[in-house]
Structures are given as structure tokens and as C-alpha cells.
Amino acid sequence: MSMTLPAVESGVQTKTNGAAAAAILSAGVGSILLAALTIISDISSGTKRLLEFYKPSGALSGVSTVTIIAWLFSWIALDLFWRKKSVSLKRINLISLILLLTSVLATFPPFAELFQ
Amino acid sequence: MRLGSRGPHTSEMVAMEITTRSLWTLIHGMGFGALYLLAVSGVLLALWQRWQPAPSTHAALTSDRFLKTYLVLMAALAWFSVLTGTYLIYPWYRFPAPAGTGNLAPYPRALLLASPSTSAWHTIGMEWKEHVAWLVPIAITTVAVIVLRYGADLVHYPELRTGLFTFVFGSLVAAAIAGFFGAMLNKEAPVNGGSTIRLVRGGSK
Numbered sequence: 001m002s003m004t005l006p007a008v009e010s011g012v013q014t015k016t017n018g019a020a021a022a023a024i025l026s027a028g029v030g031s032i033l034l035a036a037l038t039i040i041s042d043i044s045s046g047t048k049r050l051l052e053f054y055k056p057s058g059a060l061s062g063v064s065t066v067t068i069i070a071w072l073f074s075w076i077a078l079d080l081f082w083r084k085k086s087v088s089l090k091r092i093n094l095i096s097l098i099l100l101l102t103s104v105l106a107t108f109p110p111f112a113e114l115f116q
Numbered sequence: 117m118r119l120g121s122r123g124p125h126t127s128e129m130v131a132m133e134i135t136t137r138s139l140w141t142l143i144h145g146m147g148f149g150a151l152y153l154l155a156v157s158g159v160l161l162a163l164w165q166r167w168q169p170a171p172s173t174h175a176a177l178t179s180d181r182f183l184k185t186y187l188v189l190m191a192a193l194a195w196f197s198v199l200t201g202t203y204l205i206y207p208w209y210r211f212p213a214p215a216g217t218g219n220l221a222p223y224p225r226a227l228l229l230a231s232p233s234t235s236a237w238h239t240i241g242m243e244w245k246e247h248v249a250w251l252v253p254i255a256i257t258t259v260a261v262i263v264l265r266y267g268a269d270l271v272h273y274p275e276l277r278t279g280l281f282t283f284v285f286g287s288l289v290a291a292a293i294a295g296f297f298g299a300m301l302n303k304e305a306p307v308n309g310g311s312t313i314r315l316v317r318g319g320s321k
Contacts, residue, residue, distance in 0.1 A: 013272045020262045024279045027258040031251050038247045056207030064202060064250050071254055089275035093282060100251070100286045104293070107247040109240050 018082030021092045026078050028096030030071025035106035037063040043116050130318030136310035137208050141302060144205050148197035149295050152252070155190050156288045159259075162186070163280055166270050180268050187260035194253040194287070201249060201298075208307050209242070224305035237304050241297040249294035255287035 041048040041059040051062025105111055134142075162183045213223035220227040228238040259280050263270065270277060 013269070015266065015269060017273060017276060019265060020273070020276050020279065023258045023262050024283070027254050027283060030254045034247065034250055034254075054203065056211070057202050058206075058210065060202055060206065060246050063247065064198070067250065068254075089273075089279060093275060093279045096279065097282050097286075100255070100282070103251060104248060104286070104290060107244055107251075109243045 013086075016082075016084055016086045017089050018085040018087055019079055021087045021089055022078035022082045023075060024089075024096045025092050026071055026075035028099030029074045030067055031103040032099040032106075033070050034063065034067040035103035037066060038107050039112045039115050042112050130316075131314055132316035132318075133312050133314050135308050135312055137205075137307050139313060140200065141205055141307045144197060144200040145295070145298050145302065148193050148200065149291065149298060152190060152193045152197060153288070153291050153295055155186070155193065156284060156291070159183070159187060159190060159284055160281070160288075163277060163284065166277060184260075184264050184267070187256070187263050191253065191257045191260045194256050194291075198249050198253055202246070205307055206246060208309065209301075221305075222309055224301070224307055227305045228301075234304055237297075237301055241301055245294045245297040245301070248290045251290040252287045252294070255283040255290070259283050259287075 037051070041051050041063055048059045051059040051066070053065055054061035162179070165179070208224075210225045211223060213220055213226040217223070217226075220230055225238055225242070228234045228242075262276065262280060266273065266276065270280075
């Protein structure tokens with residue numbers, strides 16, 4: 001049995017994968033932060049008021065704005081750190097998948113109510 | 117034949133109207149949201165093609181340019197959808213009904229919460245939709261930036277392609293949840309109001 005990789009797989013990787021890993025992990029971080037802020041604003045009326053950046057939209061405006069800023073910030077920070085490195089993408093993918101799935105589940109209101 | 121002149125109410129004024137709030141809801145849901153959902157299948161196919169042995173250089177370059185443009189447009193759709201939803205439609209939806217108001221139709225949130233048979237459309241449907249939808253622009257912007265950065269080199273990064281698939285699929289799930297509840301909410305308690313736009317001006321028959 002041949003142990004060589006298919007043509008596509010054996011090609012030369014001319015770039016490090018650190019920039020992609022930074023993008024993928026920060027997306028996972030942004031996703032879980034969205035879920036966390038959603039739950040916190042639900043259980044804490046003080047936080048909810050704080051997150052009402054735009055009154056007509058309520059806390060959703062703050063939850064989404066803080067999430068986007070934190071996501072972009074983590075992306076820039078991780079990118080600066082990993083840009084010239086190659087990291088284990090398998091592990092990064094797995095962590096990000098778990099974070100993404102958890103955030104879809106955690107934003108489901110009956111799940112969020114478990115914390116109340 | 118005059119447009120809209122047929123039908124059972126031939127003695128009435130025939131017209132087709134829409135309110136500005138309905139129009140914006142339509143743009144948000146059908147123009148941005150539904151179009152995004154349709155576009156996901158295209159990007160899944162394009163990424164899948166990159167699992168295959170590399171095509172000729174010319175063909176690869178052409179399709180890469182197309183994929184990059186396609187993903188940037190998808191990211192724009194996702195951002196327009198959540199921004200119009202959060203800052204335009206949602207304030208109209210949640211505007212509180214004045215005390216003692218009998219007709220709750222102009223106040224969709226209050227209308228849904230007024231009946232036990234519809235309240236969960238708000239407490240579960242809208243509460244989930246408004247938050248989960250924000251995962252979509254995060255996921256697809258990530259995919260778009262990676263494809264812009266790596267382009268044709270993606271064929272040499274199988275694990276990276278797995279990551280891209282994960283986020284495109286994740287965005288599909290989140291957009292489908294938001295789209296489903298958006299459609300159902302608009303069916304149960306439509307966002308209406310604002311000025312009226314007459315789409316078809318008919319005469320009386």
C-alpha cells in the first residue's frame with residue numbers, strides 16, 4: 001500500500017498557517033463571548049442596563065457591539081502573535097468548533113435559563 | 117387588461133400597498149437573510165472543489181477570484197442583515213404598547229406576549245434569533261478573510277479547509293435558525309407601520 005499523500009496534500013505550503021489559526025480561534029472566542037454576554041445580560045439587570053448602548057434596541061446593541069470589538073481585538077492580538085508561526089490547526093479547529101456549537105446552544109433561551 | 121382588475125371584489129378600489137416598515141422587514145429578511153442562505157450552498161460547493169486535485173492554473177485563478185468576490189459579498193449580506201435587524205426592525209418590533217391600548221397589532225412584541233399560545237414565539241423565537249444571528253457575520257467574515265489571504269494556496273492546507281467548512285456550516289445553522297424564526301415571527305406578528313407605498317395603483321371597477 002502506498003504511503004504517499006495525494007497530489008493535493010503533498011504540495012508545498014508556502015505560507016505559515018498562524019494567520020489562519022488566529023482568525024479561526026478568534027471567531028470561536030467572539031462566538032462564545034456573544035453567548036456569555038447574552039446570558040449575563042439576562043441574569044443581571046445591572047449589566048443589561050449597562051449594555052443598552054442604543055435604547056430602542058435594548059441590551060442587544062451592547063451585547064453585539066462589545067462582542068464585535070472583543071472579537072476584532074482578539075483577532076489582531078492573535079494575528080500579531082502567530083502570523084509568522086505554524087501551529088496545530090487540528091487543535092485550533094476542534095476548540096473553535098466546540099466554542100461555536102456551545103454558543104449556538106447557549107444562546108437558546110431555555111439553556112440560558114438554567115443559569116437563572 | 118388592467119393589472120389587478122380581476123377577482124371577487126370588482127366593485128372596490130384595486131391597489132397593492134406596503135408600509136415602509138414592512139418593506140424594510142422584507143429587505144432585511146428576503147433581500148439579505150434569504151439571499152445569504154441561498155449563497156451558502158454555493159460557497160460549500162466551491163470549498164468542496166478545493167478538495168479535488170488541483171485543476172489547470174488558469175481555471176484555478178479564475179475560480180479563486182470568483183470565490184473571493186463571492187465571499188466578500190456574502191459577508192456584506194450577513195453584516196447588512198444583522199445591522200438592519202438590530203438597529204431598524206428590532207426597535208419597531210419591541211416598541212412598548214401604551215398602557216390601556218386595545219389594538220396591539222402595531223406592537224408585535226406586546227401582541228405575542230399577550231397570548232399564551234404565541235408568547236413563546238417571543239421568549240424563545242425572537243430571543244434566540246436576535247443573538248444567534250450575530251454568529252453569522254463573525255463566521256463568514258473569518259472565512260472570507262482567510263480565503264482572501266491564502267487564495268489558491270488553500271489546496272495545500274487540508275486542515276485549514278476543514279476549519280473553513282466548519283465556519284461556513286456554522287453560519288448556515290445560525291442563519292437558518294434566525295431565518296426560520298424571522299419568517300414565523302413576521303407571520304404571527306408582522307412589523308407594520310410608517311408611511312404607505314402604493315406598488316400598484318388601480319381604479320375602481
